[in-house]
Amino acid sequence: MRKSRIAVTAAAVVAGLSLSACGGDGNATNAGNASSSSSSAPAEGQTGSAPDSAEQPEGEASGSGAPEKEAPEQGSAGQESAGTGIKPERCHTDDLTITASDATIGGDTTRTVAVKLLNKSDRACSIKGFAGVNLLSSEGAIPAARRDQKDDGTVLKSGEPTYFGIFYKANESGGSGVRIKGLVVTPPDEKKSVTLTWPGEPSLPVTDSPDPSVEIGPMGSVGQGG
Known part of the structure; x- marks a missing residue:
């Protein structure tokens, strides 16, 4: 009778350990998934904000480029204006x-x-x-x-x-x-x-x-x- 109780108790302990091991694996898996989800979320946020930061320099470059395009036009206009001034021929x-x-x-x-x-x-x-x-x-x-x-x-x-x-x-x-x-x-x-x-x-x-x-x-x- 005593031996039977010991055997039952030992079996219960083994079963408990097995359940703990299974529960631990599940928690680890869930933690891993949670960690993966949390790490992937910022990555997506960064990926989404990257075009904004990339577009801003492009906007600045195109904005600063506009005057550069206008300046040659004004210079060429001035040169054309000066070029049209033909020196008159001498009086005969x-x-x-x-x-x-x-x-x-x-x-x-x-x-x-x-x-x-x-x-x-x-x-x-x-x-x-x-x-x-x-x-x-x-x-x-x-x-x-x-x-x-x-x-x-x-x-x-x-x-x-x-x-x-x-x-x-x-x-x-x-x-x-x-x-x-x-x-x-x-x-x-x-x-x-x-x-x-x-x-x-x-x-x-x-x-x-x-x-x-x-x-x-x-x-x-x-x-x-x-």
Whole structure:
């Protein structure tokens, strides 16, 4: 009888141990599943938020790239604008109406003749420097000397004039002097000349002075009327 109780008790202990082992395995499995679930959830959360963090730099890059695209367009526009500015061709003799008038201011010992060059063409043209000037006289041609003046040049629009001055001493000796018959003007850098009526004093003094008797200024050296 005692042996039977011991056997039953031993069997109960063994059964209990078996149930504990089975329960432990189940808990371990459940814990493993729970751990796997908990570890996979953050991974999914991180995977879901990754595009947001990746998209943000892309948005910033495209945002900063926009001005970079605009800047070349503005630069090219400026270059195109500058490139369209074509330098006008120089004024040719046939582009100009050339006239001369007395422009002496009363009381001046040095007489002045103003030569007007009017752009009669339908385009703008540039003119710079000194014209060629010769006075036709009874003693032959008298070339005009250039004054020490600078000329930055100018662009004449269609219908716009410029002027330069011829400066000389009048004959006050009482004699016939050197009589002036005409005026020959050649625009800067041109070979074709025009001959005009001389509008100034009829004669220049006869002189042995080395100083030039006639001088001219560059384009724009006098205004309208002197």
